[in-house]
Amino acid sequence: MTLDPVQLTADLIRCPSVTPVEGGALVLLERVLSAAGFACTRVDRNGTPNLFARWGAKGAKTFGFNGHTDVVPVGDAAAWTQEPFSGAVIEGVLWGRGATDMKSGVAAFVAAAVDFVTTTPPEGAIILTITGDEEGPGKDGALALLDWMKAEGEAMSVCLVGEPTCPETLGDMMKIGRRGSMTFYLEVEGVQGHSAYPHRAKNPLHALVELLGRMTAEPLDRGTEHFEPSTLQITTIDCGNPANNVIPAKARATVNIRFNDAHSSAKIEDWARGLIAEIEAETGTRVSLCTEVSGESFLTPPGDFVELVSRAVVSETGVVPVLSTSGGTSDARFVKDHCPVLEFGLVGKTMHQVDERIEVAQITRLKAIYARCLRDFFA
Missing domain, CATH: 3.30.70.360 (Alpha-Beta Plaits)
Incomplete structure (x- = not known):
């Protein structure tokens, strides 16, 4: 039985986690990950909720994922076609605040990681860092997790951030840096x-x-x-x-x-x-x-990690991603001080909008891309 990333996304959307409210999202993820053998720790700081999860031995070769479950306010709820926290699936489209940015990305990498360690346990470790402050000030989210990891001797070899990065088609862009x-x-x-x-x-x-x-x-x-x-x-x-x-x-x-x-x-x-x-x-x-x-600006130069993720995208989508540094800021700006970091996720056309939504087929395919990244990394 594999973990369905679409259902997990819908369940996360039903958690009203508008920054900095946890809304039940991290509680849900901790329950799912703990059941799969991940050691989970809440790293809350100054009222900001954060979750650290590791499978495998500390100090081993480690693939990291980073994401956030907090979302921006819904705006005028009456203007939405579907209730903002419904997680409704209608004709192959999942609706709700966070459907694109970025509960779908978190659900995809959680589902990929859970299935991977369950069916083909790797010789190494997987770390998931999930914050509740990316849409807010950002001072007690990813930074709190990285500070805690440093104090505890936890480290990622590389990290993939699941933010929506694609302008038009799944696979058409990945971020190798940010201004x-x-x-x-x-x-x-x-x-x-x-x-x-x-x-x-x-x-x-x-x-x-x-x-x-x-x-x-x-x-x-x-x-x-x-x-x-x-x-x-x-x-x-x-x-x-x-x-x-x-x-x-x-x-x-x-x-x-x-x-x-x-x-x-x-x-x-x-x-x-x-x-x-x-x-x-x-x-x-x-x-x-x-x-x-x-x-500060940062760049992860083209090399082994960039090529690994690019190959996974091409294999699952047939699309060669443009290597971009465009857009705003993300938690990658903090992770880059810890290890090499890239960003790849869904098409972001409706993020932060009224009627935020995403095709469920994209979420399923994103899970497949992340799963291939894990397989190739530990191969």
Whole structure:
């Protein structure tokens, strides 16, 4: 009797695990994995639920899977065709929040791992790290698991993250890296005054506009071998001023940067502070900068692990995956400090949308891909 990944996905969807609520999802997985001989440990931190599961001896050659069971809010529940946590299967399509991102991916690798150790126990180990904080701040999810693993002497040789990676067809893309992500929170302090007498004031908006203009005047780079050009986007400008005849005292802006492996977050911050110093000297305003880094860029270069996963995808789908570093961030940005990491999963067209759904045939095929990865890794 094999473990059905479609049924497991549906059961997980019925657990309303909106970040950071566990919702019963990790309890369900712990029960399934423990029954298959996995040693399971809850590694909760600061109210964030996480699950570590290992089959096989510590210290052995180890294949790791990583995923998350937390989901984003449903939005307007009345706008859904099916109830958001129904896990309904209708005409070959599974509906519900998390159907794509990424309870299906977790169910597929859990089912593949359970079947593999049950029918063909490998000479080695399998580790599953499943978090409840990927859609949230991310500080107490994968990081908590990796901190615990380091303290306990647990290690993965390689890790495959089951995030949805394919744009159009199952198999058409896998992620071998990700851009870094950082945000600048800027505040410019000037001198408030009457708009008819600007010589008696120092307009922080003028200084801010000039600063933002210099930040966006030239691209950060032209791209690298495996990465598209870095991007810098102004996401908000505000001064909270309701009057049309008052020069405000302060102005604020937020800038989000997605950067490739030509940069580090520290290098980009140094560049920004150089521009800030110029603006302060020219305008007499004061500029404060607060920086938040979500993750550095990383790359798992093409090699044995990339080829192993690519072969499995081609064997099960007939599609050759594009090796990509596009998209946002994932927990791979933390795992890359532990071991080589790749991402491969379903077609992600409906993730985070109303009426999130996925074809059940994709889930079954994804399990087959993960199972082949395990067979080839331990062969």
